[in-house]
Amino acid sequence: MNYDYITLLDRVWANLPEKLQNPSRFQMPEPDTLLEGNQTIITNFNEIANVLRRKPQHLLTFLSKELAAPATFDGRRAIVQRVLKKSMIAKKIEDYTKVYVLCHECGRPDTKITELSGQKIVKCTACGGWWPLRKIK
Numbered sequence: 001m002n003y004d005y006i007t008l009l010d011r012v013w014a015n016l017p018e019k020l021q022n023p024s025r026f027q028m029p030e031p032d033t034l035l036e037g038n039q040t041i042i043t044n045f046n047e048i049a050n051v052l053r054r055k056p057q058h059l060l061t062f063l064s065k066e067l068a069a070p071a072t073f074d075g076r077r078a079i080v081q082r083v084l085k086k087s088m089i090a091k092k093i094e095d096y097t098k099v100y101v102l103c104h105e106c107g108r109p110d111t112k113i114t115e116l117s118g119q120k121i122v123k124c125t126a127c128g129g130w131w132p133l134r135k136i137k
Ligand SMILES: [Zn+2]
Pocket: 103, 104, 105, 106, 107, 108, 124, 125, 126, 127, 128, 129
């Protein structure tokens, strides 16, 4: 976990022009969750990954580390081995979106994970901006 990175990113974000912070056609996906015993089930997990245009496994690995709990797939759902509030999961998905999806330069969601000289990067197809893909620790 690296809070400093996300804090820094939040600051970068706060300085973007307002229009770019809220691209009208991008809506942060909201998790639908339910509790079962000690598990939290994210019922629309694949849908969220689809909206973000990222591999479900990448998002799940991130959530598992950030929430400090093992997580597995169950069809289109994801199961996290911990009791969690929906708002907590929503915040982590928002963090993921800021780190891996929304362009750090123009704020648009038109980005993809690709390679540059053997290094994995996130590249924006709207403005051409890119940044190194942050490893999930
Ligand atoms: Zn961009």
